[in-house]
Amino acid sequence: MVVVCNIPNTDDPVTQVVPCISVVNSLEKESLSNCEVILDMSKVTWACPFSFLILGNKLNELVQRGCLIRTIPPFTDSVNEYLKKIGFPLGHKKINGTSFPIRHFANNPDKECVGLFKFVEETFPQTLRGNCINYLLGELVDNIDQHSRYTHASIMAQFFPKKNIVDIGVIDNGLSIPRLFEENRIPFLTDSEAIESALQGLSTKKEARRGYGLPAVHKITTEGLKGVGYIISRRGCIHVLPNNVRKSYILQNHIYNGTVIYLRFSAPKEKINIHPYL
Amino acid sequence: MKTIKLHERLSNYLITRNSLNRVFNEINSLEDDKIEIDFDKISFISRSCADEYLKLKSNCDKIIIEKNCLESVKIIFDLIEEQSSKQGHISNTRMVSASAPIVLL
Numbered sequence: 001m002v003v004v005c006n007i008p009n010t011d012d013p014v015t016q017v018v019p020c021i022s023v024v025n026s027l028e029k030e031s032l033s034n035c036e037v038i039l040d041m042s043k044v045t046w047a048c049p050f051s052f053l054i055l056g057n058k059l060n061e062l063v064q065r066g067c068l069i070r071t072i073p074p075f076t077d078s079v080n081e082y083l084k085k086i087g088f089p090l091g092h093k094k095i096n097g098t099s100f101p102i103r104h105f106a107n108n109p110d111k112e113c114v115g116l117f118k119f120v121e122e123t124f125p126q127t128l129r130g131n132c133i134n135y136l137l138g139e140l141v142d143n144i145d146q147h148s149r150y151t152h153a154s155i156m157a158q159f160f161p162k163k164n165i166v167d168i169g170v171i172d173n174g175l176s177i178p179r180l181f182e183e184n185r186i187p188f189l190t191d192s193e194a195i196e197s198a199l200q201g202l203s204t205k206k207e208a209r210r211g212y213g214l215p216a217v218h219k220i221t222t223e224g225l226k227g228v229g230y231i232i233s234r235r236g237c238i239h240v241l242p243n244n245v246r247k248s249y250i251l252q253n254h255i256y257n258g259t260v261i262y263l264r265f266s267a268p269k270e271k272i273n274i275h276p277y278l
Numbered sequence: 279m280k281t282i283k284l285h286e287r288l289s290n291y292l293i294t295r296n297s298l299n300r301v302f303n304e305i306n307s308l309e310d311d312k313i314e315i316d317f318d319k320i321s322f323i324s325r326s327c328a329d330e331y332l333k334l335k336s337n338c339d340k341i342i343i344e345k346n347c348l349e350s351v352k353i354i355f356d357l358i359e360e361q362s363s364k365q366g367h368i369s370n371t372r373m374v375s376a377s378a379p380i381v382l383l
Contacts, residue, residue, distance in 0.1 A: 109293070109294055113291065113293050114291050117291050117322065130322075130350075134291065134322045135325070138293045138326070139325065142326040145295070146295060146296075146326075190380060207333070209333075209358065209362060210329075212329075213325065213326055216325065248380045249380065249382070250381075252382045275353060278325050278354075
């Protein structure tokens with residue numbers, strides 16, 4: 001059965017999130033009744049890495065569940081080239097240029113992260129090497145490992161030298177932030193509010209000194225690096241911007257069963273000290 | 279005294295809390311009362327991992343001594359110790375969210 005990928009031609013994750021999740025949910029639905037699913041991406045003329053991370057994660061999950069997946073590639077050559085570079089959809093070990101291919105994992109997140117850290121050390125701008133990117137990725141991956149009870153997770157990191165932009169994405173198909181809050185009887189009104197509370201340091205873990213990771217990641221991204229972040233979890237979507245600006249969204253007709261965190265920032269001219277943000 | 283070389287057990291990067299749990303399971307199973315943990319070649323420790331290390335160390339009934347800790351790694355441990363002394367507990371009551379209006383997608 002064919003699922004058509006109708007992602008709008010934009011570089012804005014918020015505009016792409018609903019169509020993307022719609023495709024993911026259609027893939028899931030089709031996989032329940034068909035052992036072969038075809039994703040038609042012929043109409044995709046551009047999509048940001050965020051969307052390919054979400055789609056890639058889902059396709060990998062379906063393959064691991066025994067589903068046969070085929071994709072009809074985009075007609076646009078540049079998109080095709082990019083998809084090959086990042087190993088869409090199932091990832092690959094070969095590294096091309098400054099794009100670390102999507103890596104999927106079901107356990108042992110440390111091993112995948114180590115590969116990514118080494119890649120950053122070797123290819124990213126000098127000002128980002130060392131603690132900065134390692135911290136962002138390390139905390140996000142540890143969060144998945146600690147909280148989500150995932151079966152499939154994916155990471156990616158890319159540097160676009162012409163635009164001087166870095167994209168980092170981490171996604172899991174486990175329990176969403178709102179669902180975890182519900183399990184732990186933490187009240188909230190909307191799923192976006194639950195995400196906001198997590199951003200402010202509220203943790204479901206009862207031990208002391210918990211709840212620092214996610215807030216620090218976003219402070220480093222938006223205050224230290226003057227970048228932006230996106231968190232999508234169940235029906236909530238938060239766009240975090242510099243100067244503590246937040247934009248909150250609710251997905252009316254769709255649910256994302258998991259959590260996506262996507263960060264975007266420019267490579268700074270000087271190395272930043274992340275310690276004030278920890 | 280037994281020496282545990284962290285980079286041989288894990289890698290040059292200490293990332294997740296669970297990875298350290300495995301190391302301390304090994305430490306706790308040893309007969310030695312004093313254990314030296316060698317941070318040689320450890321170039322990065324995440325805040326979460328450092329926090330877990332301090333927690334596991336305090337719960338361990340052995341004497342743990344660290345050596346060859348890079349300054350960048352020591353700074354993270356110091357930061358956590360400092361946060362511990364200032365820790366205010368965040369309760370599970372509903373937090374007031376940011377005042378940004380919610381847009382429906």
